[in-house]
Amino acid sequence: MPSPSAPASPARKVAVVGAALADCGRVDEATPYSLHAQAARRALADSGLDKSVIDGFASAGLGTLAPIEVAEYLGLRPTWVDSTSVGGSTWEVMAAHAADAIAAGRANAVLLVYGSTARADIKAKRRTSNLSFGARGPLQFEVPYGHSLIAKYAMAARRHMHEYGTTLEQLAEVAVQARANAAHNPDAMYRDPITVDDVLSGPMIADPFTKLHCCIRSDGGAAVLLVAEEYVADCAKDPVWVLGAGEHVSHTTMSEWDDFTVSPAAVSGRIAFERAGVRAQDVDIAEIYDAFTYMTLVTLEDLGFCAKGEGGAFVEKGRLTLTGDLPVNTDGGGLSAQHPGMRGLFLLVEAVRQLRGEAGERQVHKAGGRLPELAVASGTGGWFCSSGTVVLGRG
Structure with missing residues (x-):
């Protein structure tokens, strides 16, 4: 050594x-x-x-x-x-x-x-949530209007719905399929199945997000x-290779965001795939930051798994489940498994476990029972303020 x-x-x-x-x-x-x-x-x-x-x-x-x-x-x-x-x-x-x-x-x-x-x-009342994220600097001009973090995501989701006809039912599908994956993860906080109706009928948090559109809070x-x-x-086990990575920052002030329907993953993903020498279509599993259902949908678009505006249709029919065309957030994600804050590291851990074949009941298998070869982990920070994308492979 x-x-x-x-x-x-x-x-x-x-x-x-x-x-x-x-x-x-x-x-x-x-x-x-x-x-x-x-x-x-x-x-x-x-x-x-x-x-x-x-x-x-x-x-x-x-x-x-x-x-x-x-x-x-x-x-x-x-x-x-x-x-x-x-x-x-x-x-x-x-x-x-x-x-x-x-x-x-x-x-x-x-x-x-x-x-x-x-x-x-x-x-334990050791701290309270900070929903305003800053009353100084550029953010101070948004604070009087009540722009909490969730409200910023909610506005972006509404814009996508207006622009492309994305429906509440399609957004709810993201939460339903994340829970279906969590059902196979014994360490997930929430494993009981939910339906689209369960998501739509929950208490409103920030229009259009009801409670089940939002991530859980965990340790x-x-x-x-x-x-x-x-x-x-x-080493004790086979390696998982870092094939390519990209990063990009967008905005902090909502008025400086050029397009609410495009996340910084559109840039970080393109860079990561180019450096890895692969395409989105080559990827077997995707671990995507999902503090809210809209994050998953728009990130799938921006990484190139579907065209812009087609995310709503893409997430239907169980496509994101363990046996779907593109298993996404195979542990249940931040919507059902765990979300202790900055969850991006959990995406990398889950991607590694899947590529090694160590995911237990939730292990994804491709045609012929083979293990996944390629995984992508893409994290989002702030309110679509930053993105980091990493492509991992077994070969």
């Missing part, structure tokens, strides 16, 4: 060799730090590598000097760090940065880790370990 500080040749291949979740759902006794540590230990154990190989660390959302404070808690002294924080897409963007650093020889093994007690904190943590190709032979 090479020394963590050994010089390396450029353009090395990069693989995910460790992926794990901390305890998720209702974890009242945990702290964000303990969830970080639990996820990190499990990911390292999953890789079969020793902690001493880690020379890169990426974390965001916790600590006064993130990621330094979390690295210290984990007993790490990295020589490469990243604390990029761009909302839910943070982890796909960090994975892209880590892969670039490893390929260029600036790091050899980078740990990405996240943990949050978002649900327990609310229950939880996740971690992945990316390494240079030289380390793969010493």
Whole structure:
């Protein structure tokens, strides 16, 4: 095994060799730090590598000097760090940065880790939700109009409905199929089946979103370990290769968003697919950030799985379920499985598990019983403010 500080040749291949979740759902006794540590230990154990190989660390959302404070808690002294924080897409963007650093020889093994007690904190009244997201800077001009985060997503959904005839029933299908996938995930918070009528008849949160159009709130943590190709032979399991990644930022002020029906995934996805040398049509499974049903629908369009405006029809007829044409959010997603805050890292963990054939009852199989070959994880941050897309493959 090479020394963590050994010089390396450029353009090395990069693989995910460790992926794990901390305890998720209702974890009242945990702290964000303990969830970080639990996820990190499990990911390292999953890789079969020793902690001493880690020379890169990426974390965001916790600590006064993130990621330094979390690295210290984990007993790490990295020589490469990243604390990029761009909302839910943070982890796909960090994975892209880590892969670039490893390929260029600036790091050899980078740990990405996240943990949050978002649900327990609310229950214990340790904090309250921030629905305005800023009364200073450019955002201050929207605050008087009540532009909460969900209202911004709701406006975008309404625009898509107006522009392309997308229906409430089609948006509801996203939630119904996410729950159908969650039914096969023993760790999902919500597994009981729901119907389109259940979604439509729920309490209104922000028109057109009823409660079941919105993600759940949970506790939880996740971690992945990316390494240079030289380390793969010493790992416990087959690698999942990072084939391509892209990132893009759009806006924070709604008036600066050119088109409510186009997310920044239209750019990050194009870049990621071009770098991977594949097309959307080649992808077997997709893990897509789904804080709200509209996010899934519009991201599918923008990644190229269907044409702009055709997302409503695309998500019908069970296409997103484990046995559908394009299984999406195979663990149940943020709508049913878990959503502790910035959920992008959970997308990467689930994609890795599916490509390895480790997803248990929810494992996707293609024709002839073969495992999926290609997966895409695409995270969205803010209110379609940022996007990170990563293409992963077994081959």
